[in-house]
Amino acid sequence: MAMLEVKDMEVYYGMIQAIKGISFEVNEGEVIALIGANGAGKTTILHTVTGLLSPKRGTVLFEGKDITKIPAHKIVSLGMAHVPEGRRVFAELSVYENLKMGAYTRKDKAEIDATLAMVYERFPRLEERKNQLAGTLSGGEQQMLAMGRALMSHPKIILMDEPSMGLSPILVNQIFDIIEEVSKSGTTVLLVEQNAKKALSIADRAYVLETGTIVLDGDAKALMDDDSIKKAYLGE
Amino acid sequence: MKNPSGRTYAAEGNEKYTGWGNSMSFISYFINGISLGSVYAIIALGYTMVYGIAKMLNFAHGDVIMIGAYVVMASVSGAGLPPFAALLVSVVFCTVLGIVIESVAYRPLLNAASSLAVLITAIGVSYLLQNIALLIFGANTISFASIVPVPALALAGGALTVTGEAIVTIACCIVIMIGLTLFIRKSKAGQAMLAVSEDKGAAQLMGINVNGTIALTFAIGSALAAVAGVLLCSAYPTLTPYTGAMPGIKAFVAAVFGGIGSIPGALIGGILLGVIEIFGKAYISSQMADAIVFGVLIVILLVKPAGILGKNIQEKV
Numbered sequence: 001m002a003m004l005e006v007k008d009m010e011v012y013y014g015m016i017q018a019i020k021g022i023s024f025e026v027n028e029g030e031v032i033a034l035i036g037a038n039g040a041g042k043t044t045i046l047h048t049v050t051g052l053l054s055p056k057r058g059t060v061l062f063e064g065k066d067i068t069k070i071p072a073h074k075i076v077s078l079g080m081a082h083v084p085e086g087r088r089v090f091a092e093l094s095v096y097e098n099l100k101m102g103a104y105t106r107k108d109k110a111e112i113d114a115t116l117a118m119v120y121e122r123f124p125r126l127e128e129r130k131n132q133l134a135g136t137l138s139g140g141e142q143q144m145l146a147m148g149r150a151l152m153s154h155p156k157i158i159l160m161d162e163p164s165m166g167l168s169p170i171l172v173n174q175i176f177d178i179i180e181e182v183s184k185s186g187t188t189v190l191l192v193e194q195n196a197k198k199a200l201s202i203a204d205r206a207y208v209l210e211t212g213t214i215v216l217d218g219d220a221k222a223l224m225d226d227d228s229i230k231k232a233y234l235g236e
Numbered sequence: 237m238k239n240p241s242g243r244t245y246a247a248e249g250n251e252k253y254t255g256w257g258n259s260m261s262f263i264s265y266f267i268n269g270i271s272l273g274s275v276y277a278i279i280a281l282g283y284t285m286v287y288g289i290a291k292m293l294n295f296a297h298g299d300v301i302m303i304g305a306y307v308v309m310a311s312v313s314g315a316g317l318p319p320f321a322a323l324l325v326s327v328v329f330c331t332v333l334g335i336v337i338e339s340v341a342y343r344p345l346l347n348a349a350s351s352l353a354v355l356i357t358a359i360g361v362s363y364l365l366q367n368i369a370l371l372i373f374g375a376n377t378i379s380f381a382s383i384v385p386v387p388a389l390a391l392a393g394g395a396l397t398v399t400g401e402a403i404v405t406i407a408c409c410i411v412i413m414i415g416l417t418l419f420i421r422k423s424k425a426g427q428a429m430l431a432v433s434e435d436k437g438a439a440q441l442m443g444i445n446v447n448g449t450i451a452l453t454f455a456i457g458s459a460l461a462a463v464a465g466v467l468l469c470s471a472y473p474t475l476t477p478y479t480g481a482m483p484g485i486k487a488f489v490a491a492v493f494g495g496i497g498s499i500p501g502a503l504i505g506g507i508l509l510g511v512i513e514i515f516g517k518a519y520i521s522s523q524m525a526d527a528i529v530f531g532v533l534i535v536i537l538l539v540k541p542a543g544i545l546g547k548n549i550q551e552k553v
């Protein structure tokens with residue numbers, strides 16, 4: 001059984017159909033990349049999976065359970081975390097307070113502290129700046145905070161929406177290294193990216209999205225050698 | 237000169253006897269202004285918190301004050317409750333009222349395309365509350381017996397008297413400000429409020445129930461309105477179904493003064509407004525006082541459009 005399974009999902013904004021009946025699945029332990037151009041519908045899919053949007057048709061199954069109608073605020077405690085597009089850290093809260101927000105649904109203080117120590121270990125920069133207001137962090141630091149905040153819920157699966165957006169090449173590499181580490185530590189990853197080259201290089205499998213439809217999917221390494229992918233997404 | 241507060245202050249009677257009567261009456265007006273300003277600040281908190289978190293102007297907030305005062309009046313003179321118990325009843329009543337207003341009138345419009353729909357609904361709720369009070373209690377002015385048990389304090393050898401109402405009002409304001417600030421900075425629910433005020437979507441991803449948080453905000457604001465209503469009517473002892481309207485508008489002005497969405501802004505705005513109003517009444521003209529208050533608001537907003545402590549309207553993209 002797949003950990004996350006999306007079946008025949010259709011999503012509308014008013015009259016406009018953004019997602020035109022897509023299906024995909026993510027198995028436990030995998031890194032899955034969802035790639036596509038601007039406006040293809042990647043963010044819409046993630047928002048629908050975590051309940052910020054509701055689909056007109058189709059279902060979302062998480063660990064076999066139908067979560068299509070579960071409100072967004074009840075998703076995280078099931079074990080699904082979402083690093084939203086544009087980071088969306090709480091600018092008026094400190095780094096530490098943002099991380100605490102990530103553990104909002106958890107009760108056990110000792111476990112939260114252990115996760116916090118793990119996040120600080122993975123992102124030493126966040127510990128250095130724990131009392132700084134999140135709004136004053138650099139873009140890269142905010143991305144780290146958004147990822148750290150998601151990890152604070154101790155998720156089984158983490159959904160990331162364009163974590164490399166707007167970052168310098170060095171930082172992009174750093175962020176992708178961290179994603180790989182997160183994956184190695186046992187968290188399943190669904191990664192949305194426009195940086196197809198980097199995404200495919202760390203993914204197990206990938207789905208290619210074009211205007212609300214999945215046009216290609218398969219093994220990430222194989223897709224990297226696919227001529228149409230090379231031309232459209234890898235700039236070769 | 238007529239006493240602007242409608243209460244008697246010893247300072248005025250003493251003006252002829254002491255050489256420093258003028259400065260005594262100045263201080264007396266000042267304390268009076270701070271006391272009135274404290275009431276505005278407590279009401280302004282309700283506006284500012286609801287605006288900060290739900291991004292809406294709850295124009296019915298002023299009328300919750302009036303309802304709170306009627307509930308106290310009815311509990312004391314109708315049910316014979318002691319003052320403190322009556323206050324408690326009023327706070328509970330208004331808290332529930334706030335939650336009901338939010339869930340029945342505003343929540344269905346939360347995602348409405350136009351924020352005007354919410355604004356118009358709020359005005360409708362305001363008239364509804366006034367008319368309910370009109371139906372139950374009639375249009376006659378009721379004299380409201382002060383429920384403040386603290387006696388007046390004579391200072392400077394009797395040259396300056398501070399009423400018990402003023403002392404209690406200022407003390408309440410200080411306690412509420414400190415309590416609320418601690419609640420928001422230190423408690424989990426308070427942090428959730430901050431998160432919701434910044435980004436509802438991201439707050440939901442953290443597991444925060446946004447509707448619940450908005451309801452909590454209304455509950456707190458309405459509970460504070462009940463307290464403000466009792467303090468206001470204890471200091472200015474008349475009550476009609478329209479008692480809440482003007483203080484409500486002024487407290488809204490105070491919230492805008494200070495920077496809407498900001499809790500210290502509500503305090504500064506409220507106090508400033510109260511002091512300007514009392515000084516305006518005392519030294520310029522009691523008819524003109526409100527015009528002066530709103531004039532100062534216009535000037536402040538011209539200089540600083542976001543209010544004294546307000547953030548720049550421009551949002552980061």
Ligand SMILES: Nc1ncnc2c1ncn2[C@@H]1O[C@H](COP(=O)(O)OP(=O)(O)OP(=O)(O)O)[C@@H](O)[C@H]1O
Pocket residue numbers: 013016018036037038039040041042043044045085194
């Ligand atoms: N709130 C909205 N209202 C109306 N249309 C929307 C809304 N959000 C997105 N869309 C439309 O839905 C389509 C998919 O948008 P989405 O944000 O999911 O794309 P994306 O693949 O994430 O793009 P990007 O790579 O630029 O982030 C686009 O055509 C977009 O214009």
Ligand SMILES: [Mg+2]
Pocket residue numbers: 042043044085161
């Ligand atoms: Mg997107």
